[in-house]
Amino acid sequence: MSPIDMSPEGAGPASRPAPPPMGTRLSVCVGGGGVGKTTTSAALALSLAQRKRKTLVITVDPARRLADALGTEVGRHAQPVTLDRAGGMLFARMPDSRMSLDDFVLWLFEDPVQRQRVMNNPAYRELGDSLAGVHELITIGLLQTEIDSGHWDEVVLDTAPSRHALAFLTYPSRLLGLLEAKALAWLAALASTADPSQAEHKPKSGLFEWGRSKAEAIMGKIVGLDGLRNLSALFADMVSVRERWAGLARRTDHLLRNPSTRYLIIGAPTGGAMADAAFLVDNLGRNGLKPSAIVLNRAESEPPLCEQRVMQAISDALFDVPEQHLLALRNTLETMQNEHQLRGQAATRTMSALQDIAPAGTRVLRLPFIHRSEPSAIVIALADAWLATGSDL
Amino acid sequence: MTTMPIGISSLLKAPVVYVTGKGGVGKTTVAAAIAYDASRHGQRAALVEFDDGEAGERTLGADRSHVAHVVLRYDKSLVDTLGSILGAKIIARALVSHHALRRLISAVPALREFAFLDRVCALASSKRYDRIIVDLPASGHALDWLRVPNAFARFLGRSPLGVLGRRIHDEVVAVGMSEIVVVTLAEPLVVKETEQLCERMKNELGTVPSVVVVNRVMMPDPDGAWEAVVALAERHPALASDAKELLDILRARSDQVDDTEYAFGLARAVQARHVIRLPDAAADPSAADVAQWLCAEASS
Secondary structure (H helix, E strand, O other): OOOOOOOHHHHOHHHOOOOOOOOOEEEEEEOOOOOOHHHHHHHHHHHHHHOOOOEEEEOOOOOOHHHHHHOOOOOOOOEEOOOHHHOOOEEEEOOOHHHHHHHHHHHHOOOHHHHHHHHHOHHHHHHHHHOOOHHHHHHHHHHHHHHHHOOOOEEEEEOOOOHHHHHHHHHHHHHHHHHHOHHHHHHHHHHHHHOHHHHHHOOOOHHHHHHHHHHHHHHHHHHHHHHHHHHHHHHHHHHHOHHHHHHHHHHHHHHHHOOOOEEEEEEOOOHHHHHHHHHHHHHHHHOOOOOOEEEEOOOOOOOOHHHHHHHHHHHOOOOOOOHHHHHHHHHHHHHHHHHHHHHHHHHHHHHHHHHHHOOOOOEEEEOOOOOOOOHHHHHHHHHHHHHHOOOOO | OOOOOOOHHHHOOOOEEEEEEOOOOOHHHHHHHHHHHHHHOOOOEEEEEEOOOHHHHHHHHHHHHHOEEEEEOHHHHHHHHHHHHHOOHHHHHHHHHOHHHHHHHHOOOOHHHHHHHHHHHHHHHOOOOOEEEEEOOOHHHHHHHHHHHHHHHHHHOOOHHHHHHHHHHHHHHOEOOEEEEEEEEOOHHHHHHHHHHHHHHHHHHOOOOOEEEEEEEOOOOOOOHHHHHHHHHHHOHHHHHHHHHHHHHHHHHHHHHHHHHHHHHHHHHOOOOEEEEEEOOOOOOOHHHHHHHHHHHHHO
């Protein structure tokens, strides 16, 4: 097939949409920054594993602290989580972004010569991390590989902590648009300026030829000749493997729209997180999707009973310790009560605001504020909280 | 005449200030507070956000009138940038409204970041503002952004885009022309990410943050509370399990205080010029409140 074959079927049989293997359910967790999304996703995955579902959590954990807490490692492959609770049913995959980009190129290009050429291209080297949509591509590439493996009952995807994380939802269709549109003919034509061996495939129609030279002139004017050559070479390589991109994009689009795929919006009791949640509900809606649940994390309800009982013991003069220690404890408990109250008010306020924005049929759940600092303790407590919501979550 | 107390904006000398940090640490709030403080000190200040001005809008709230809030939109920025290269906006507009060409242009890597920074550069050279405070995206991305103009200059050499890249770098990114404020939290996960950010900043941009703001810092509990609970557990077996649970909570609280030290240690290690702490506020604070806290901390 010539690299500029523009027929929509040009992608070939490899790219026919394949349904995900029976039984693998995908849960996509989205939310703004700072809501505890990574921890919450890990806890969701743990709760699924505790229900004897073989679960994989795909999460970005640059600090590797969660990895440490779970007794697993950041790496290229799914790693077992050694927490006792997981009972051997939980695995984690924590990709590193540059590593994943190179992995993606390895996957995309089967020809080692071409692969090397791409990796050496200055456009890729300098700007690879910033390539339009590259993070989305990495996400869908990873996700698809894991779903295709057929290893998992459940896959939990922790997306980037951003409002724009949902960009990956539309990426498959945008990519298909790019790959199947006229733009590809322009890219391919430009590519031929970089690689004269492809020039013979160039359509000779007058109008196209005219357009091509115009496009080339304008691009040349913007990025210069060297830039045009490097970019064109990159395009040429990308174009030649477009069947693989297109196949991936189609299958992922299918997966993301599969009715069994669930979207969970994670929020926290702050104005910013609230605005992010509203934005995400809206954004999902525009993609014809609906969140299964909106989850309010760190929602304090009742202050821990132990605090009230100890406070009571103090007022009953139940124990004799130096006055100074007693005073310190009393002050601390009062500070804590004050914090509980403020946090409780914020949680109630946010909860009712979330109920207002939740589409019909979307549950609004709350997960408690965990008064612990070790990540493993928080993940375990939150997993219990997920189980206690009683829903199939 | 009353003397204005020293504010955060006076700790920053460069005309352009980039504010970044991990998602959710309060970047926009700090950015808005710096802009607010600059305007209160008689400077013409602009808060710049990309694509989405919701967070800045919310934080500036009633203080909006003091600060120009500039929300740069990608489509418009791209037309402006291409227009300045091609010599006429009308050509640029025709270019991006052409279906196929638009897609072609969208395939140029990092053009989005480039166009935005080009607009920051245009704002700076317009001389309409004394201070431009830019609310950058979260950590990792922020560096990718600031690297882009120089990367274009290296990769595209003497082409128009390459030349423009050099100019943007020299005018609004280079050391001396801009400063970076990093916002972090006293949480190990966040501090760790901040550490990686500062390391990359040094390696890739050859700079260090001027100011590190440690946000939502918890005050330590008074000494003695721990001992009181331990005594309670020993003397009243009926309350032992409550006491144990309470000790866990107290330990978590003191861990958080230790994390503050960890965050401060980091700020010292990266040689940030100033380290400022902000208290843990229960509700979402306004830009004016935060400016006042920053001000109190900057003077102390």
